[in-house]
Amino acid sequence: METDTIRRREKQTGWLLIAPALLILAFVFLYPIGRAFWLSLFTQNLGTQLEPVFSGFNNYARMFGDGRFWYSLWNTSVFTTISISLELVFGMTFALVLNQAFWGRGFARTAALIPWALPTAVMGLAWAWIFNDQYGVVNDLLFRLGIINEAITWLGEPTRAMFSLVVADVWKTTPFIALILLAGLQSISSDLYEAHAIDGATPIQSFRQITLPLLAPQILIALLFRFAQSFGVFDLIQVMTGGGPAGSTEMVSIYIYATVRRYLDFGYGAALVTVTFLLLIIAVAIAAFFLSKSRINISGER
Amino acid sequence: MTTMPTTFLKSLNWKKVLLWTGVIFLVLFCLAPLLWQVLTSLKTNDAIAKLPTVYFPNSQQLTLDHYLILGGKFLRYMLNSAFVSFTSTLICLAVGAPAAYTLARLKIPGEQIILACVLVVSLFPYVLLFLGLLELVKFFGLGNNYLSLIIPYTAINLPLTILVLRSFFQQLPKDLEDSARIDGYNTLQMLLQIVLPMTIPALVTTGILAFIFAWNEFIFALTFITRDTLQTIPIAISKIGGASAFEIPYGPIAAATILGTLPLVILVLIFQQRIVQGITAGAVKG
Structure with a gap:
């Protein structure tokens, strides 16, 4: 009897403590998505006042x-596929390097955090300057190396x-x-590697x-x-190319943003949001399926 | 006998060469774009537009003008960003910590569903949200009001905050809470007086991450804030323009980049370890 009331009160307190967070999440995430589904069934643009x-x-x-729309979907797929593949290769290399013991490792780790911490929109401008066709440092370096004879247009x-966008995103x-x-890597026991090496395995085989x-x-x-971030990439494109050339x-x-903000076509913009959202959810579901297959619980328990 | 040590030495050197190539590449790759902005920001306009490119400017090619030209207006943008980021971080911690405690300790029905939702929500690109939020902002008349940024920034940082703090709460010894309960503390008192003081390191970690994400956010700030004096750093810098569309002021942009990202660089330098912990805890636990 007594434990029952305690438990009930605990449950009440629990809901009370979590309610503000749920409210904010619902407002900022669920409402806009739900609203997009609903609005996508309406025409709301300059034609309908x-x-x-x-x-x-x-x-x-x-x-x-x-x-x-299909062109933008194709562009997004190309961008996402190439940049994520490169990031995985580079990320693995960096992780292997940072996992070694060497003098100045703390500095290297701090350096590695810099790109992550800086605002994408601002560094996008920095990359646009690096790829500038007249005074850009990329052209200058290629010129000095004798790879090009005259300045080439990047953006x-x-x-x-x-290509320039992919480089900036990979960075x-x-x-x-x-x-x-x-x-x-740090959670893998070094015993495994030692035993494997004793069995005559090369480092590449161990890897x-x-x-x-x-x-x-x-x-x-x-x-x-x-994948989720790259599929919705906005800041970088907006400041570097604005979706251009042509x-x-x-x-x-970028297409969604232009549809809503420039063409004021809210209904169609909502439909674009809905479709993008569904594509994303499907991809997440597939990834979650493989994750559960790789025998790790997604909430880190059990 | 003699071949063994030499082959050993050779393989050792080869490994070292590979490692240091990797290290140098990593450091250059990560820092070069920022260092290039530093150099650009200190060069005179003539030096910036000089061909071939000037890598080592002489004293006549160096200037602080690009920084001075930014003026008091830029200080205003910095304060705007600081205010919005700091406020949203505080609210996020104040709202996220109790929620995380509930999910860690208090058994409520639907806990797993809530957790799954929090996880999925953290994957949503912001571009899917701005249309619905724009309507809300208009409905509540919040255009050009910092609430239109503070509330979304709180929300986008909540998933990470909840996940990291939840896993931290789970690691706390339960005995402490049990004995506090025997001493007559109710859940709220226990959270405020016993659990949270022990959680300060985790609060700092998630707070830093939330602050950085808020400082860097672009699309909401671009959409909901149109008045120049209210703009935040990413928008203000991206809007620095020249006299004509063809003349992009690279010097001032570079100077603004350095000043506008200085707080973040300082945070990274001081809290490197914590930030790494936060990122990995958020992603791996999530």
Whole structure:
């Protein structure tokens, strides 16, 4: 009887303590997503004097024929795939380096945190300056190395603009992956490597047979986080190319923002948000499935 | 007998060379873009536009003008960013810590569902949220009001705060709370007087991460704040423009970059260890 009231009171206190957090999360995350689902069934743009008019699935039908949407989806996929692959390779290299004992390791770790800590929008400008076609340091270095004879345009040419964005993104986010992988590396017992080496395994064999399998959960987690962020990449594109030249680096996020803010097409913007959200959720579900298969509980328990 | 040590030496050297190549590449890769901004910010306009590029400016090519030109206005942006980031961090900790305690200790129904939601929510790109938030901001008349940034910033930092603090609370010995309960403390008193004081290191860690994320946020600040005097650092810097569209003032932008990111660099230098712990705890526990 007594423990029952205590438990009930504890439960009440629990709800009381968690309520403010849940309220804020609901306001900022759930409402906008739910609202986008609802608004995507309406046409609300300059044609309707910005008044919502119910139009069923018209926005989605329009999306099927919207070449610009498919192009932006393609650009996002290209950007995400290439940058995440590179980040994984670089991040793994950095993690392996930082896992060694060497003089000045603390400094190297601090240096590795710098790109992560700086604002993407601001450093995007720094990268635009680095890739500047007239005075950019990239052109100067390539020129000095004798690789190019005259200044080349980086941000004004579709393929090279995409390349520049990928470089900037890899710079910005590799530290994040490196740190997560490093935490994983540190949890692998060195006994395993010693035993494996006694069995005659080369370092490369050890890496493939011990490190990679045991690091699978961390790799998946890093990929999951990075995929979600990269799929919604906005700041970097907005300040470096604005989606240009001629839409060749326009990501879904940039298209959504332009649809809402420049064309004031709220209904269609909401439909774009909804579709992007669903694509993301599907990807997260797939990743979560593989995570559970790699036998780590997502909340770190059991 | 003689071949053994030499091959050993050779393999040792080879490994060292590889390691130091990696270290040097890592440090250069991470710091070069920022160092380039430092150098640009100190060069005169003539030196910036000189070809071939000037890597080691002489005394006539150095100047502090780009910093001076930013003026008091830039101080205003710094204060704006500091205020918004600091306030949202405090609210985030005040709201997140009790929530984390509930999820760690007090058994409430639906705990696992709440936790899963918190996890998934932390993956949402902000661009999916700004449309709905824009409507809310308009509805409540919060345009050009810092609440339109403080509330979203609190929210985007809540998932990490809750996850990190929850795992910290779980590691605390339960005996302490049990004996406090015998001494007649209720849950709230126990949280405030016993648990939270022991949690200060974890609060500092998550607080630093929240502050950095808030300082760097771009899309909400771009959308909800239009008045120049209220702008935060990322927006203010991205809006520095020249006299014409073709003339981009790289010197002032570089100087603004250095000043605007100085607080973050200082935080990284002081709290390197804690930040690493926070990132890994958030991601791995999450």
